[in-house]
Amino acid sequence: MQISGEMIIGHRAVKGQGGDVFAIAAVSGEALEPAFGAASAHDIDQACELAESAFDTYRQLPDERRASFLDAIAQGLLDLGDNLTERAHLESGLPKPRLEGERMRTVTQLRLFATLLRDGRWHGAVLDSALPERAPLPRADLRQRRISVGPVAVFGSSNFPLAFSVAGGDTASALAAGSPVVVKAHNAHLGTSELVARVIQQAAKDTGMPEGVFSLVLGTGNDIGQALVSHPAIQAVGFTGSRQGGLALLRAAQARAVPIPVYAEMSSVNPVFLMPSALQARGPAIAKSFVDSLVLGAGQFCTNPGLLIAIEGEALEVFVKTAANELAARAPTTMLTPGIHGAYCQGLKRLRDSADVQPVAEGLAPKGLFEAQPAVFRTDAKAFLANPTLEDENFGPSSLLIVCRDFAEMRKVASRLAGQLTATLQLDQADHAQAAELLPTLERKAGRILFNDFPTGVEVSYAMVHGGPFPATADNRTTSVGAAAIERFLRPVCYQNVPDNLLPPSLTDANPLNLWRLRDGELVKG
C-alpha cells in the first residue's frame, strides 16, 4: 500500500489544500516523503457533515454488522504486514517488536469491542412492566436502552502510533458504540496514520458501512483541532496527550453553543509506594523491575512510574544503589519526536537545577540526536510538599524518589497527590496493615491500584480502568482502555408505551438478541 499524502474523507482520498506537512524521521529529524496536504476548514466541514449524515444509519445497524466492520479493520491491520511497522518505526523511532506488539494490542482492542457488540450487554436494556391496576395511578410500560451520543472526534496520541491513534482504543470504542469517527492524525506519524486510515476506509466499503462512518484529517497548529471540536456535528471527543492540549480542547468544547464531553487523558506521574517490609526483603529485585518499567519505550507511557515514595533507612539506600547500578548500564533510546525530546531535556534541567532535588542515577549518555538519557532524582517529603511543581510530569524515562521520615509522612504525601492513572504498592505481608491505611486515599487518587507490579503495560480487558481523577483525565467516571470505554459514547433513552413493532430489537418482548435485561429490577435473560 502506497502512502500518498492524502486525507481520507468518507469514500474519497483528498489531498488537503491547507499547505504541505511532512512527517519527520525520529532518529534524524529529517523530513520524510511524501508531502501531506493539510486540511482546510472546508475539509473539516466535509468530514463532519459526512459523519453526521452517516450517523442514523450506522447506529441502527445490527450489532453483527458493526462487529464485522471492526473485525475487518483488525484483519486489514494484520494484512498490512511489514509496511505498517516499517513506516511506524521510521516515524516514531519505536523498535519493530514493540510495534508488532502494539499492532496486536490494536487488533485485540478491535476484537474486544466486536465481542462486546455480539454479546449485546452494551445496550443496557432495562424493562419496567406496565402496572395498569396500580393505585392511585397506573404505571406505564417503560423500557430503556442506550444509543450513541453522535459522531466523535478522536485525536491520535504521539506515543501509541497504532493502539491510541487512528484505529486505536478511542476509535474502536466509538465505532462500537455506533458513533462515526473523525480522526485528527498526529503529526508524529502521518504516514502510519494514512496506512491505517486506508484500512478502515476499505473495511467500511467491504462491510457496507455508510459513507462518512470514518474520516481522517490532518494539519499543524491548533486550528484544525479547535475547528473539529467546535463543529456542531461532533458530540464527544477522545484525546490522549499533554495537559495543555487536553485543556485547550476542553475549553473549546465548553465554549460551544451545545457543550460536549471531552475524554482527555492528560498527565499522570503514577506514584509507586515502596513499603518497608518489601523494601527490606527484596529491595534490589524491586529496583531492577522499577528500572525495567522506567525505561520501557523510552519512558513514553502515560503510566510511566514517575514518582517513588519510600521511608528513609538502609533498605532504601540499598534500593537506590541497585537502581543506580542497574540504570547505569541502560542505553539511551530515541524519543518519539524532536519536540518531545526537547521537552524531556528541559524537564531534566529543571530537576537538576532545583535546589531541593539531587540526581541519584542515570543511564548511559545519549549518542543520537534525539535520545533520552534515563534519570532518577531524589528529594525529601518536606520539599515535595512545599513545591507542587515537583509533581509535574516529565514525559520520558525520569523518576523522582520522595524520601519520607516515617509512615505518617508517607500518608501525608499520598493525601496531597493530584489525580493519577495509577498508584502502585510494592509490599509484603507485613506491610498489609499500612497498605490498608493507604488504600482509601489511593482509591480517591487513582483509577487503578497495583500491588507488586508496575503500571506500564495496560491490559485490554473487562475490568481495566485507564482513567482517573483530574489532571490524569478530564473525566474520572470513565476509562479509555478496556470494555467500559464504550460507555463514554452512549446515552440512555427511555420508551414509554411504545408498541413492540416500533421498539428497537433490544427492547421488544421476544428479546430476539437474547440479551441479559433488567426486568422489573431482576437480571434475566428474557
Added chain:
Amino acid sequence: MQISGEMIIGHRAVKGQGGDVFAIAAVSGEALEPAFGAASAHDIDQACELAESAFDTYRQLPDERRASFLDAIAQGLLDLGDNLTERAHLESGLPKPRLEGERMRTVTQLRLFATLLRDGRWHGAVLDSALPERAPLPRADLRQRRISVGPVAVFGSSNFPLAFSVAGGDTASALAAGSPVVVKAHNAHLGTSELVARVIQQAAKDTGMPEGVFSLVLGTGNDIGQALVSHPAIQAVGFTGSRQGGLALLRAAQARAVPIPVYAEMSSVNPVFLMPSALQARGPAIAKSFVDSLVLGAGQFCTNPGLLIAIEGEALEVFVKTAANELAARAPTTMLTPGIHGAYCQGLKRLRDSADVQPVAEGLAPKGLFEAQPAVFRTDAKAFLANPTLEDENFGPSSLLIVCRDFAEMRKVASRLAGQLTATLQLDQADHAQAAELLPTLERKAGRILFNDFPTGVEVSYAMVHGGPFPATADNRTTSVGAAAIERFLRPVCYQNVPDNLLPPSLTDANPLNLWRLRDGELVKG
C-alpha cells in the same frame, strides 16, 4: 417539630450570620416567620469540610447501613405528618393532596435507592482472572468496582419542594452512591427545607452515620451557590432549575482548579406530535388529556407540554376548538413564587406581542395576586423555524401549537428542535409508518419518548430517563430520576493483583454480597 430558622451543619443547628431571609407565602407574597439566617463563607466551608471528613467512612459503610439511613429518612418524612404539608403548602401554594403525593414520591425514591443498595448491582463488580501462563505476557488479576466520586452539592428546585429538594432525587442518589451531601435550600421553601433537613440529621444520628454526611445551607444571591460549587471538597453538583442558573453553576465548576461535573436539569418544552390519524379519530379526547397535562401543577413541571406539533386541516381545528373550550373552564392557580409568576406573565406577553403568534385558548382570568392564567398559542412551522426564541421555555401553563403544512414540514420541525427531556407522539396504527420515520430524530433529541401519553408524571423506576440533550440538561449521559441516577456519582476503580484480604467485599473471591458479577466477560452470580 418547630421551625427555628437555622441551618443544619453536621450534628449542629446553626443560625447563619449572613443576614435575615424570610420565606414568602405563595398566595399573598407576605413574609413568613421565622427569620432564617443566611450562611456566611465560614458556614459553607464548615459544611464542605465536614462532608469531606465524613466521606471515607461513609462510602465504606456496608450497603445495608446506608440503606437503613435512607429508610430512616423516608420514615422520618412520613412521621412529619401534616406539619410538613402545611408548611409546604403555605410556601409553595401547591395543594395539599399534591404535596401528599409528592411526599410519597420522595419516600419511594429513598426506598428505591435503599433497594438498589441491598441488591448491590451498583458496585459494578467486574473480575478478569489472572492468566499466568499467557504468552507473550501473563495477565494480572484485575478487578473493577465503582466508588463514590466524593461529596456532592445539591440545589433544591422550586417546583418540587419535597421530591427535588432537600431529601429529593439528587440527595437520595448521592447518599446511596456513598457521597455526603451539602444542600443549598431553595428560597421558595425555607421552612419546608429545615423540616426535612432536621429529619435527615436525626436519621443520620439514629443510624450512626458520620457527622457531615448531610448539611443544609441557605441564603439569597448567587454567592452561596458559587462558593459551594467552587469548594475543593465538592466533587459533583446536582441542580434542577433555570437554564441561567444551571449555566452559572456549570461555569463555576469548569473554572475550578479541578473541574467537576454538574448535573443540571434546565429547560425543556417537551414537544407533543399530534399525528394525522390519531387527530382524525380522537382529536377531542386528546385535546382534553392535553389540557389536563398542561394545567397540572400550574404547568410548573420540567415535562410540561409546551409545544404541540400538528399538520393543518379540519381535524386539527376540531382539536384546537375542543382544547379552547376545555381550557376556558379551567381555573387559574397560584404559582410557586412571585418571581416565577412574573416571569410567566412576561412570557405570555412576549407571545401575545409576537407578530407570528396567535392566541387560541385561555383559562379563566386570575383573581389571586400570583395566579397563572393557562394559555395556548399557535404559529406556523415557517415562523417557528425562522424564530428560535419561539422554542424558549415559558415555565407555567402555556403551550405553543406549531401548524405544519405536511409531514415533511413536521419532520423538519422535529429535526430543528433543541434537546428535550421528552418527546411525545399521539398516534394510531395508521400513523406508525410516519412515527417510524420520526423516531430516529426524536431519539437524538430527547431522553424519553412517549406514545399516547403525556409527559407530566415521571415514574420513579429502573427504566426511567429524566434527562436529555442540552439544554434540557448539561449532561445527556445520565438521568436525575430513577435507579440509574446513582451512576452520576460513581467512578470505576481497578485493582491489579490485590490480595483477597485487602479487596473490598464486592470483589473478593467468596462474593459475600452474593452479587451478579461480570467474570471474564460472563455475568455470573459468583
